[in-house]
Amino acid sequence: MPAHERIATAIRAANEAGRPGLVPFVTAGYPSPDTFVETLQAVAEVGDVVELGIPFSDPMADGMTIQRSSFEALQKGVSLKWIFDQLESAKDELDTPLVMMSYLNPLLAFGYDELAERALETGVCGFIVPDLPFEESDDIRAALEARGLGLIQLVTPATPDDRLETLCDASRGFVYAVTITGITGGDVGLPADLTDYLDKVSDISRIPVCAGFGIREAQDVANVGAHAAGAIVGSALVEVLEKGEDPRPFLRALLGA
Amino acid sequence: MSALLQQDEASQLLDAAIRGELPDSRGRFGPFGGRYVPETLVPAFERLEEGVKEHLHDESFQAEYRKELREWVGRPTALTFAPRLSEAWGAEVWLKREDLAHTGAHKINNAIGQALLAKRLGAERVIAETGAGQHGVASAAACARVGLPCTVYMGAVDIERQAPNVDRMHRLGAECVAVESGDKTLRAAIDEALRTWVTDPNGIYYLLGSAVGAHPYPYLVRELQSVIGEESRQQMLDQAGALPDAAFACVGGGSNAIGLFYPLLGDDIELIGVEAGGTGSGLGQNAATLATGTPGVLQGSYTMILQDDDGQVQETHSISAGLDYSGVGPEHALLQATGRVKYISAEDDEALEALEELCAAEGILTALETSHAFAAAKQYAKENPGSKILIGNSGRGDKDMPTLTKYPARIRTHASA
Numbered sequence: 032m033p034a035h036e037r038i039a040t041a042i043r044a045a046n047e048a049g050r051p052g053l054v055p056f057v058t059a060g061y062p063s064p065d066t067f068v069e070t071l072q073a074v075a076e077v078g079d080v081v082e083l084g085i086p087f088s089d090p091m092a093d094g095m096t097i098q099r100s101s102f103e104a105l106q107k108g109v110s111l112k113w114i115f116d117q118l119e120s121a122k123d124e125l126d127t128p129l130v131m132m133s134y135l136n137p138l139l140a141f142g143y144d145e146l147a148e149r150a151l152e153t154g155v156c157g158f159i160v161p162d163l164p165f166e167e168s169d170d171i172r173a174a175l176e177a178r179g180l181g182l183i184q185l186v187t188p189a190t191p192d193d194r195l196e197t198l199c200d201a202s203r204g205f206v207y208a209v210t211i212t213g214i215t216g217g218d219v220g221l222p223a224d225l226t227d228y229l230d231k232v233s234d235i236s237r238i239p240v241c242a243g244f245g246i247r248e249a250q251d252v253a254n255v256g257a258h259a260a261g262a263i264v265g266s267a268l269v270e271v272l273e274k275g276e277d278p279r280p281f282l283r284a285l286l287g288a
Numbered sequence: 289m290s291a292l293l294q295q296d297e298a299s300q301l302l303d304a305a306i307r308g309e310l311p312d313s314r315g316r317f318g319p320f321g322g323r324y325v326p327e328t329l330v331p332a333f334e335r336l337e338e339g340v341k342e343h344l345h346d347e348s349f350q351a352e353y354r355k356e357l358r359e360w361v362g363r364p365t366a367l368t369f370a371p372r373l374s375e376a377w378g379a380e381v382w383l384k385r386e387d388l389a390h391t392g393a394h395k396i397n398n399a400i401g402q403a404l405l406a407k408r409l410g411a412e413r414v415i416a417e418t419g420a421g422q423h424g425v426a427s428a429a430a431c432a433r434v435g436l437p438c439t440v441y442m443g444a445v446d447i448e449r450q451a452p453n454v455d456r457m458h459r460l461g462a463e464c465v466a467v468e469s470g471d472k473t474l475r476a477a478i479d480e481a482l483r484t485w486v487t488d489p490n491g492i493y494y495l496l497g498s499a500v501g502a503h504p505y506p507y508l509v510r511e512l513q514s515v516i517g518e519e520s521r522q523q524m525l526d527q528a529g530a531l532p533d534a535a536f537a538c539v540g541g542g543s544n545a546i547g548l549f550y551p552l553l554g555d556d557i558e559l560i561g562v563e564a565g566g567t568g569s570g571l572g573q574n575a576a577t578l579a580t581g582t583p584g585v586l587q588g589s590y591t592m593i594l595q596d597d598d599g600q601v602q603e604t605h606s607i608s609a610g611l612d613y614s615g616v617g618p619e620h621a622l623l624q625a626t627g628r629v630k631y632i633s634a635e636d637d638e639a640l641e642a643l644e645e646l647c648a649a650e651g652i653l654t655a656l657e658t659s660h661a662f663a664a665a666k667q668y669a670k671e672n673p674g675s676k677i678l679i680g681n682s683g684r685g686d687k688d689m690p691t692l693t694k695y696p697a698r699i700r701t702h703a704s705a
Contacts, residue, residue, distance in 0.1 A: 088601040089470065089586065091479040092326040092486070098469055110598040135324060135585045140599025162324050162585070166314070185327040189489065198327075209328060 034156040035181025037128040038204030041079045042239040042261045051256030054205075054241055055282055056082040056132065056265035058100035060109030062272050067114075068121040070272065075127035077282035080205075082159065082263060085111055085133035092161040096266040100273070111137050111146075118153035130157040130183060130204065135171075143174035150180055157181035157204040165201055176203070183207050188228050199236040206240045208232050208259060229258035252285045292319065292583065292625045302626040306554040310619070315503020318625065320618035323502040324585045329482070332489035337504045339409045344511060349408065356400050357515065360433060361390045363397075367523035368681075372649040379669035382528055383681040384520045386544065387654060391426045393683030394516060394544040395497060399426035401512035402495045403434045411493035413437040417481045419446055419474035419540065420610035420657065421453025422683055423497030428462035436493075438462040441480045443473040446609045453687050471603045474540075474613050478587050498541025499617035502588030506546075506617050513547025520678060521551055528676060534558040534668055536661040537680035539631065540575065540611035542620045544682040549629060550619075557678075558630070561620065562664040564606030565633035571596070575604035577616040578624050578631035586615040592624070607636040607691065608656035610683075634663035640695055642666060643685065655683035656691065 032040075042052035055078040060067050075081050086104040090097060111133070118129070131150070138146055138160065150158075157180060163171070165184060172182045181203025186195055188209070199206050210225055225242075233240045242255035243263030252262045264285060271281045293301065301318040304310050310317045325333055343349045357363040365388045370381040386394035399416075406414050414436050418424030424440040431438035440457055444466045447454055457464045470476030478501070485494045499509040524531050535552060537545035539561040549559045566574030571594065574580070581592040586601055594602045594614040606612040623629040634642070642662035647653050654662065658681055665679050685692070 087599075089475065089479055091482050091587065092328070094483075095469070102470075105600060110600075112598070136593075136595065136601070137599035139584060140595065140597065161326050162588075164323065164325060164327060164330050167322055167324055187328045189331050190327065191331065194330075 033179030034151060035179060035203040037156050038080050038130060038181065039238050041128050042205060042241065045079045046260055050286055051252060051259070052079040052239065052241065052261030053252070053282065053286060054078060054080045054082055054243070054261055054263040055268050055278070056084055056263060057272065058084040058086060058097060058104055058269060059114045060086065060104035060107060061100040061269070062103070062275065064104070064107050064109055064113070067117050070278070071121070072124065074268070074278050074282065075125055077279055077286070078127060079261070080128050080130060082130050082132050082265070083114070085114065085131055085137055087134040087137055090134065094266060096269050100269050111141050115149045115153055118155070122154050125154055128156045129154050130159060131155050132159040132161065135160050135163045138171065143171050147174045147178045147180055151178050155180070157183050159183045159185070159207060161185065165198055185209055186232055188222070195232065196235055199232065202236070202238060205238055205261065206232060206236045207263070208240050208242045210242050210244045210246070210255065225255070226258045229255060233259055249285050249287050253287065298626040301622060302628050305622065305626070310622070311503060311507050315507070317506070317619045317622040320589070320591050320621040321503055321506060322590050324588050324590070325502045326486065328486045329489060332485065333502060335409070339405060340504045340508050343405055343408050344508065349404065353401050353404055356404065356433070357397065361396050361400060362388065363515065364519045364523070365389050367520065367527055369527070370650050373646065376645075376649060377666055377669035378673045380528070380674070380676045381665070381669070382524065382532065382676070382678050383652070384516060384548065384678060386516060386680065386682045387652070387684035391422070391429050392686065393422040393426070393655065394513060394547060395423045395426035395683070396430065397515055397547070398497065398509050398512040398543060399423065399430040399495060400433065402493070402508070403427070403430035403436065406436060406493035406495065407434045409493060411436065412491040413439070414493045414495050415439045415441065415481050415484055416495040416497060417441045417474065417477035418497060419443070419477070419612060420608065420655070421446065421450040421457070421687060422610060424462070424464065425453050425456045425460065427495050427497070428457045428460035432461050440464045441467050441477040441484070443467050443471070443477050445472040446474065446477070449691055450609055450687055451690055473609065475587070475601070482587070498543040499546045499619060500541040500587065500589060500615055506589065506619055509543050510546045510550055510619060513543050514550050516544065516547035516680065517549060517551030520548060521555070524678060530676065531555055531557055532678035533672065533675040534560060535678040535680070536560050536562060536665045536668070538611060538657045538661045538682060539563050539578070539616060539620060540613050540657065541615070542617035544680055546617060546619055548680040549623070553628060559628065560664060560668070561629055561631040562660045563631060563633040564604070564608060564611035564660060565635035565638070566605040566607075567636055571602055573605050574633065575606045575611050575613055576633040577614065578620060579633050583621070589615070589618045591618040591621045592616055607639060608660070608688075610655070610657040611660065632664055634660040638663035644697060652681070653685040654681055655685045656688045658682045
């Protein structure tokens with residue numbers, strides 16, 4: 032099966048077990064490059080799919096928490112090449128599908144073909160590129176899909192219906208449904224009309240829909256879990272890692288376990 | 289000629305640029321430009337693009353814009369012959385006096401145009417970023433003029449070195465927000481403005497200050513700044529009796545340079561953009577994006593940027609906040625790749641020296657940004673004696689006094705010694 036189908040399969044397996052899929056986000060190399068593999072394994076123990084953030088100098092779609100973790104990882108020398116090398120060394124002990132979240136420029140500098148090669152070798156099944164709208168995505172999509180890797184599209188409450196169909200159709204692995212119009216790490220709570228929006232996206236999409244942005248507590252996961260296949264938790268988890276705590280109890284609590 | 293374009297492709301693209309056919313429908317200047325923005329901002333950019341199409345070249349909008357340029361900005365700005373500088377350099381030197389425009393720089397041409405557009409698009413408030421503070425001041429003034437609230441994002445480092453402009457923004461009724469993230473200069477200010485825009489893409493109008501970013505900004509800003517080149521061309525013919533041999537403009541994001549160059553692209557004039565050479569040629573020592581950068585995507589656009597091998601954008605250094613930017617407008621990237629415009633750099637010391645020379649020779653305190661263009665023009669005059677030179681004097685230097693006081697006035701010291 033193509034690598035991107037591993038993502039959808041993992042989320043559907045969670046749903047079949049009677050719970051929403053959980054997609055934890057960690058900034059690669061944060062809080063420390065030395066404990067990267069350890070942190071990843073701990074998070075993968077609870078998460079169904081792990082989203083790995085590639086640090087970038089200009090994280091324009093991210094709030095303060097992820098900006099901070101990203102800059103710190105960069106200062107400690109974390110690069111995409113280093114991340115692939117680490118994943119290579121750990122791939123035998125990791126069977127959770129990985130997706131990489133990266134701004135476009137580090138991927139462009141790495142080269143799309145080599146990127147797809149190395150992703151396939153290291154258990155990375157898909158990519159989320161927050162500053163790459165569908166209209167500009169032909170080149171990278173072709174390189175990824177040639178190797179069965181997925182480009183995960185984001186949709187938002189402001190996305191018009193016809194565009195929503197295009198994006199759901201183009202997405203591989205899951206559809207990333209942004210819950211709020213804002214940046215990551217917002218603490219404004221989830222909007223009331225969220226359920227209609229998530230129902231609509233889930234209705235249109237043939238692959239699982241995961242909701243992200245602003246998800247911090249078990250109640251948030253339950254709320255979006257009733258209307259989407261999975262929940263993505265980013266800034267709240269990075270804050271737990273920032274404090275040097277074990278991420279597993281936090282993630283298990285999100286699932287109400 | 290750059291290796292980025294084949295020769296026949298380069299000449300076709302240059303012809304298309306001269307005919308006014310760029311950017312294309314996808315916001316591309318050849319390979320450069322485009323729209324690399326988060327999905328959350330896609331509807332906002334599409335609405336802006338529609339708004340620009342509907343209003344920018346509409347007769348009633350143009351009439352309103354031209355009236356504001358004439359009666360509020362004070363256009364046309366003068367073309368000034370510089371007799372003493374000409375004598376010292378052995379050339380014929382003419383200055384396009386954007387420093388005489390309202391608020392003291394070319395930035396106002398764009399700010400009032402976009403503020404009028406924001407009004408037509410029904411925006412509730414305006415946000416803007418600023419580097420040197422000139423665009424912040426221009427935005428604050430333009431928003432006051434059209435009656436819209438204005439918030440300006442400014443890097444904490446820039447706030448310190450451009451303090452007089454921060455106070456001006458406040459007095460003009462704008463809120464100035466210090467940006468403590470990232471490099472704490474212009475680049476971080478743009479990121480923060482974009483983050484804010486995402487929270488209310490319908491109510492907010494983002495008044496971007498340079499010919500950078502995602503489509504349609506590089507196009508919109510060029511159209512609003514082209515008045516500089518249009519006026520200069522006519523004034524050279526009227527006052528100097530001929531077009532110049534060469535035209536110089538400083539380049540940070542590149543809005544004053546594209547405004548001066550764009551109407552002159554089809555003429556037989558050497559066009560030279562001058563970037564900040566900072567303290568040297570090493571990565572991080574300058575902001576010479578076109579001279580030393582490589583192609584990449586930064587803040588919405590595929591253009592030349594200063595980055596390392598991993599695609600991480602590098603911090604820059606320049607004595608002038610307005611040139612201190614790791615990217616450059618995508619149309620400049622094309623004009624460089626086609627060979628039509630030559631981009632060179634001047635270092636901090638050369639800019640300071642040029643500033644002092646202009647002050648003493650012509651009684652004009654120019655901006656530190658603009659001083660880079662003078663430094664390069666002086667060198668050109670040396671190599672091309674007797675030539676006619678046009679310099680885009682993009683802004684006044686009053687805002688630079690906190691920086692300038694750190695350096696002794698060398699010319700005066702020499703004269704009194």
